[in-house]
Amino acid sequence: MSNAPLLSVSGLTKHFPIKSGFPIKRTTGAVQAVDGLEFQVAEGESLGLVGESGCGKSTTGRLITRLLEPTGGKISYRGRDITHASRKQMAPIRSEIQMIFQDPYASLNPRQTVGKIISGPMEINNIKTPGGHEKRVRELLEIVGLNPEHYNRFPHEFSGGQRQRIGVARALALEPKLIVADEPVSALDVSIQAQVVNLLQKVQKELGIAFVFIAHDLAVVRHFSQRVAVMYLGKIVEIADREDLYENPRHPYTRALLSAVPEVDVDDSASARSRIRLQGDVPSPINPPSGCRFRTRCWKATETCATKAPPLFQIEGNQPGHLTACHYPDPPSIDPIHGIDRK
Template sequence: MKEDTILPAPRPSAADGAQEPLLVVEKLVKHFPVKGGFPIRRTVGQVQAVDGLDLTVHVGESFGLVGESGCGKSTTGRLISRLMDPTSGTISYRGKDISHATRRELAPIRSEIQMIFQDPYSSLNPRQTVGKIISNPMEINGIDPAGGREKRVRELLEIVGLNPEHYNRFPHEFSGGQRQRIGVARALALEPKLIVADEPVSALDVSIQAQVVNLLQKVQKELGIAFLFIAHDLAVVRHFSQRVAVMYLGKIIEVGDRDSIYNRPRHPYTHALLSAVPEVGLEDGTGHRERIRLAGDVPSPISPPSGCRFRTRCWKAQEKCATDEPPLIQISGNRADHLTACHFPEDPTIEARDEDIVLDPALAALEETPEP
């Protein structure tokens, strides 16, 4: 029996008539030094938070990034928004390398890449009014919209489903969901082309999650903004994202379109993640997918395993997995845009049903609820 044919990962090309990608990240690395020793402190190790990451986000696309806590998702978002400097690798935005751009070089594009932070409580200045929080980016960038900044802020509040009269209120007067809407309004103030949403709904109640996700979808459709949507809730990611990347211990191990990843996952880790999602019919015993329970803990990013980083918890691991790191490539049986980093991928004929991956009942009930 012939082995699977390994094909090189496709690269988008403007010559093919396709639109140039908005964001291209190649071999991105971020290591944090670990200090030790006394009385002279020196570097004794490196936390490999992000280690050789590649991803592409197209204009107007919603791209989901999922994985366990501590896998490097939030660090990736902060690197892309240039809140952190990468150790190595390239971040290209609209064809320009911004990996190590200076503050002055970044100034023209700061307004085009905005971020929605995970915690709606600590991400807003408690000493400033809502009007000041949202208008600050415009003031810093010297933007004077027609009718004045106050008028624009009130328009943004209305867009995100808040009362324009909230302009003079302080953050402590709002609920968690309302605070996250303020964060969305602040991100929209500069009319960005790309928004990095770092777990924007993880700190919210389920019913409020649905409202915020619907709001982000509405904003994306009406304004054509691209999203890098970072989350660990697989149901929310499927509801929002068009393409999905699965991250493990600083590396992307599988990436593809939403349906391909959820219905035909090839990497064992992706299978394990999806097996943890609630199944339809579980209560009456008709659920058919077996829950995969991974053995052991996630290895330390200070000293990750050799070869495949998932091999210490993988039921398919063999000797080759310990010596050779699997490249992120297209494997036969996959679509051209479905890439997997695994020497022994899962059988592509085992296909999950669409209805197996379901939203939380409260989220599902509100997913089509129109914004107020």
């Protein structure tokens, strides 16, 4: 694995303008969906993005794949700045950055056969394959666990899990280096979520593809991702190695999220379990709080939190690469699940 990151994001920002007025519409505000993200993804690595609905996870995924134009910041892919690259400039890179969408029912064209859906990207990018596109599509169907004989079937003939497998096959068609998976299992039945996650994990290990895995299910993210970034209201509040983040969360919001993960306790530790219930709702991204954006729901908030936004940095006691954005981080010895000292 190269030391240079495959993907590097610095100060990434996306504000959606709010228009009002008639007959002349004026910009009267902006939805601050993503505001100053900093992270990197190495070759073959899986980075999980977690957080509540509306925190900017999906917008981040669309910015990375350049389906949305960033308002500010920088996106570098293999050392090349693609932040504002034109369609022509992005053409040779498009095949290397693919996306798996959240809704398997809306992401497939109902008028096209499975063969056409999967071979479409190869035709658009003028990619020649040994034995032709049909042979390659049948190989991809087999890789994702579908019958190659389904080549001429239409999407409505498949279940949700099978459709998502078709979406995975389409993403693999161009042999990408990076796949952004936008909540790929949230629309599926629990009984088949594990199958799709295991399929993605198998694909990642066998083909060495890097993943940005977007989800709100912390258990799924822990199973799939090597590193995890926690988002709140358009910002990353904590990022760390998977095990370090789950066992030693330093940000109050991360700790609150982890305390809500359902667990089955078979010993007396169940009585010691402490769940953190956050007060209030997530503030509007149109007018986010000053300073720390989590302060309106944080039990540790002070005047400092209202006047100064905490930077994302290495806190004393954290493992290397474990970054936290908090003025008053939790002690490293606090267990987020049971609220007891592990030392």
